[in-house]
Amino acid sequence: MVSSGEAITRLLAEVGWQPEQLARRLNERAERHGRTERLHVKTPYKWKKGDAPRNPWPSLTTALLSEQLQRTVTLDELGWPDDGFEALPASAGLELPWSPAGAxxxxxxxxxxxxxxxxxxxxxxxxxxxxxxxxxxxxxxxxxxxxxxxxxxxxxxxxxxxxxxxxxxxxxxxxxxxxxxxxxxxxxxxxxxxxxxxxxxxxxxxxxxxxxxxxxxxxxxxxxxxxxxxxxxxxxxxxxxxxxxxxxxxxxxxxxxxxxxxxxxxxxxxxxxxxxxxxxxxxxxxSSPKVSTILDLRAAEAYANNQSVTDTRRALDRAFDRLTDRRPEHGDPDWSYWINEAQAHAQAGYCYVKLEHWSRAREHLRAALRLQSSEYSREAALxxxxxxxxxxxxxxxxxxxxxxxxxxxxxxxxxxxxxxxxxxxxxxxxxxxxxxxxxxxxxxxxxxxxxxxxx
CATH class of the missing domain: 1.25.40 (Serine Threonine Protein Phosphatase 5, Tetratricopeptide repeat)
Structure with a gap:
């Protein structure tokens, strides 16, 4: 029977990772899933010697290794006891009919x-x-x-x-x-x-x-x-x-x-x-200029992170054009109240930070700070x-x-x-x-x- 230490050693070799790499990947995975726990980078060396990890690392480790190896890695394969956690995708329980009852x-x-x-x-x-x-x-x-x-x-x-x-x-x-x-x-x-x-x-x-x-x-x-x-x-x-x-x-x-x-x-x-x-x-x-502005700014952010300069600028230009549309026939939902000139400049500044256009980013961020309503708010801190x-x-x-x-x-x-x-x-x-x-x-x-x- 293969020991737990031998099992994790073999799987790490299959993935091509050192124990420190496994610890860093697990910490990234824990942060991504909203967990507050963190591993010391040397802890997986103890696992190689036969120690079993504490919650939530067994379930996170099997999920991470399964993803990397494109096959299911189980706790039994690792020789680790069941940690009592059921690891499920975020969509679990939400495969429902698109009907009033499903909603x-x-x-x-x-x-x-x-x-x-x-x-x-x-x-x-x-x-x-x-x-x-x-x-x-x-x-x-x-x-x-x-x-x-x-x-x-x-x-x-x-x-x-x-x-x-x-x-x-x-x-x-x-x-x-x-x-x-x-x-x-x-x-x-x-x-x-x-x-x-x-x-x-x-x-x-x-x-x-x-x-x-x-x-x-x-x-x-x-x-x-x-x-x-x-x-x-x-x-x-x-x-x-x-x-x-x-x-x-x-x-x-x-x-x-x-x-x-x-x-x-x-x-x-x-x-x-x-x-x-x-x-x-x-x-x-x-039907609402404010909502259209919000959606254009989201697109600009996505393109900026993808380093698509032209698409980012086009989306930003469109957003600022829509923000100034004040025709009376338009109605805006209450949830769009937050989008204003200060917020639009802030999101444009974020985009140019991602594109590393520092002077243009500063221009927009300074405008956002000048126009904001409160000096002590989450958006001001950002x-x-x-x-x-x-x-x-x-x-x-x-x-x-x-x-x-x-x-x-x-x-x-x-x-x-x-x-x-x-x-x-x-x-x-x-x-x-x-x-x-x-x-x-x-x-x-x-x-x-x-x-x-x-x-």
């Missing part, structure tokens, strides 16, 4: 109490699995009727009240960040799901309720993504697509695809990011971190300006709002400053940022 079930599945899911590990969708839900949403036939005859009737006025709470939660996220808002969003989603399940309503009210649930799922996905929980975000967004489909709301569905594109680029899935962004643009009827990076990365670094901006970002993220996404940009800034660690001010900043970026 309701999707919302129930993803909003189960966390205690019911603590033995499951959802693996982030990558590659074609990432774009498959978008394709299904695109080709599914719209439902003919959404009315329900179950329970006491509910009126459109009640939906107005539910939507008012949703709007309040959106704006609460702007000031508190993901860490303090997601629980409240999930509670409100439970209320809306309960109404959909237990009350009777007309077709028009039913579509509105599914639209409300879809926007809450979109928001929950965004909060999860902002907090670094990628597989959870994907589950919320897939369920949100079901609601958008049942509601007949192409704008909501396109917006969800835009957020999925934003996540895909962060996961390094650059081709999939472009596919999702362009699917969103192609399927939206362009803009300061990106702007600081341009001063470090330019041909002649200006460390004083970079550190002053970096200090503001750290101050905001330490005492005002929580955002793993923004912390990642501060971490990138610290990495860019590494060649200048001999400078006292740089060492001081990196020390001040240490606790923040280690979270």
């Amino acid at each position: 309701l079930r999707a919302a129930e599945v993803v909003n189960e109490p966390e205690g019911m899911m603590h033995r499951r590990m959802f693996l982030t969708l990558l590659g074609s699995a990432l774009t498959s839900p978008a394709h299904e949403w695109l080709i599914s036939q719209p439902p003919r009727a959404v009315a329900s005859s179950t329970g006491r009737p509910i009126s459109g006025e009640v939906v107005d009240h539910l939507d008012a709470v949703t709007a309040s939660l959106r704006r609460m996220d702007d000031h508190l960040g993901s860490g303090q808002t997601l629980g409240m969003v999930r509670q409100h989603l439970s209320t809306v799901v309960g109404v959909l399940r237990d009350r009777s309503y007309t077709d028009s009210v039913g579509r509105r309720l599914h639209g409300t649930a879809g926007e809450l799922l979109r928001l929950a996905g965004w909060l999860s993504f902002d907090g670094g929980h990628h597989s959870q975000a994907q589950r919320f967004w897939i369920a949100g697509l079901y609601q958008a489909h049942t509601a007949g709301d192409r704008g909501l569905g396109a917006n969800i695809l835009g957020f999925m594109s934003c996540q895909a680029k962060d996961l390094g899935q650059l081709r999939q990011a472009v596919t999702l962004a362009e699917t969103a643009r192609a399927t939206y009827p362009e 803009r300061n971190a990106l702007l600081a990076t341009t001063y470090v990365r330019q041909a002649q670094p200006d460390l004083d300006k970079a550190l002053a901006l970096g200090d503001q970002a750290v101050q905001t993220l330490t005492g005002q709002v929580t955002s793993a996404r923004c912390i990642k940009h501060v971490r990138n800034l610290v990495g860019a400053l590494a060649p200048y660690r001999r400078t006292l001010a740089v060492r001081r900043f990196c020390l001040d940022a240490k606790d923040l970026i280690s979270t």
Whole structure:
């Protein structure tokens, strides 16, 4: 019988990795799946000697090795005991009919109490699995009727009240960040799901309720993504697509695809990011200039990460053109409230940072900071971190300006709002400053940022 140490040694040789490489890949995988645990790079040497890893490393290791070897690697093959985790793709339980009943079930599945899911590990969708839900949403036939005859009737006025709470939660996220808002969003989603399940309503009210649930799922996905929980975000967004489909709301569905594109680029899935962004643009009827602006900016970000300069500039030009469209016949959904000139400049600045066009990035980021409504917000922290990076990365670094901006970002993220996404940009800034660690001010900043970026 092959020992566990011999098994992991053989599999590492088959993959062509040293133990340190395995540890780094597992840490990347853990971060991608929203896990907080990290391995020391030397720990897999203990596994080669026969030690069994603790949770969640057995399930993560089998998933990683299966992906690399293009075959199933099991715990039995490794000689490791069952760690009690069930590793499932983020789409698990969401292979449902594109119908009102399927949409309701999707919302129930993803909003189960966390205690019911603590033995499951959802693996982030990558590659074609990432774009498959978008394709299904695109080709599914719209439902003919959404009315329900179950329970006491509910009126459109009640939906107005539910939507008012949703709007309040959106704006609460702007000031508190993901860490303090997601629980409240999930509670409100439970209320809306309960109404959909237990009350009777007309077709028009039913579509509105599914639209409300879809926007809450979109928001929950965004909060999860902002907090670094990628597989959870994907589950919320897939369920949100079901609601958008049942509601007949192409704008909501396109917006969800835009957020999925934003996540895909962060996961390094650059081709999939472009596919999702362009699917969103192609399927939206362009009835709202603000929504069209949002979708164009998502496309610009995807192209910038893919180093497509011409496509990035075209998408940005189109976004700014649409943002100035103020014709009275256009109506904008409430969830598009956040897109304004400051936000458009911020996202353009991000694009030019990715393209390493430092002066143009600074032009847009400075405009965003000048136009923003609050100095201490998640978006302000992000803009300061990106702007600081341009001063470090330019041909002649200006460390004083970079550190002053970096200090503001750290101050905001330490005492005002929580955002793993923004912390990642501060971490990138610290990495860019590494060649200048001999400078006292740089060492001081990196020390001040240490606790923040280690979270």
